[in-house]
Amino acid sequence: MSESLRTPLGKVRGLGSAKHGAGHFIAQRVSAIALLFLVPWFLFSLIAAVRGGYDGATDFIGNPVNAVLILLAVGAALYHMRIGMQVVVEDYIGKNGTRAVLLILNTFVAVVLFASAAFAVLKIAS
Amino acid sequence: MTGWTDKRPMSPHIWQWRWHITMLGSILHRVTGVGNYIGAFVVVGWLFAAASGPDLYNQFAGIAGSMPGQVVLFGFTVSVCYHLLNGIRHLVWDAGHGFTPKLASFTGALVILASILAAVAIWVLAGLVPGFDPLGLAGGAQ
Numbered sequence: 001m002s003e004s005l006r007t008p009l010g011k012v013r014g015l016g017s018a019k020h021g022a023g024h025f026i027a028q029r030v031s032a033i034a035l036l037f038l039v040p041w042f043l044f045s046l047i048a049a050v051r052g053g054y055d056g057a058t059d060f061i062g063n064p065v066n067a068v069l070i071l072l073a074v075g076a077a078l079y080h081m082r083i084g085m086q087v088v089v090e091d092y093i094g095k096n097g098t099r100a101v102l103l104i105l106n107t108f109v110a111v112v113l114f115a116s117a118a119f120a121v122l123k124i125a126s
Numbered sequence: 127m128t129g130w131t132d133k134r135p136m137s138p139h140i141w142q143w144r145w146h147i148t149m150l151g152s153i154l155h156r157v158t159g160v161g162n163y164i165g166a167f168v169v170v171g172w173l174f175a176a177a178s179g180p181d182l183y184n185q186f187a188g189i190a191g192s193m194p195g196q197v198v199l200f201g202f203t204v205s206v207c208y209h210l211l212n213g214i215r216h217l218v219w220d221a222g223h224g225f226t227p228k229l230a231s232f233t234g235a236l237v238i239l240a241s242i243l244a245a246v247a248i249w250v251l252a253g254l255v256p257g258f259d260p261l262g263l264a265g266g267a268q
Binding site: 005007029032033035036039040043046047048050051053054057058061070074077078081084085088113116117119120121123124 | 132134156159160162163166167169170172173174176177180183184187203206210213214216217220248252254263
């Protein structure tokens, strides 16, 4: 046994860095910076909007500027949480099959939620 | 541990470490991250209910306004506040600052305290706490 820290499988594959190692790291922080501004605005506006019941909510969502900002906030949040949940799954789920299923499910959740939010906002705003 | 042949060094198991505040902060960041993931379903559900018309919207508002609904939403508020404030702490770390143990422990405790205070302040000031409406915002509808 050599002193190398690479696994036997790693040696056989002989693959090094694909130069994409920092991609998720950077994406997670860029989306975090966007959310730093979008989340407080959304929280503040949402609390104000729900006061007016159904009419208040649809008036708020239907405003063009709000509609764009809501989709940006929801989009950035779903993107951010998809990467975050991927890390959680990769950390705790050792079984390859289960892990693959959960990672695919995680992507589906983000895409389905975004499609639902986009449909809802555009329907109200149109 | 009979099947373990990997000779690479391993990090000690989590319970081998002495309990400290930065560890709690890190665990809470992950817990609140998962909490916010669940909360995203509620937010998108709200948008969807609004798009579906007044009937479904009022049903949604009824559940959100119920006692269990309010407890969950307050927890979600704390979760968002914590993840956001601790996220700022992480971004400062990424810039290379705030790593001395004393300062990291201090900011860790500060963020935990501030997130709870922020969530309480948001609910009180917005008039969401029954019987409390310091700014007179609550008006008629819930």
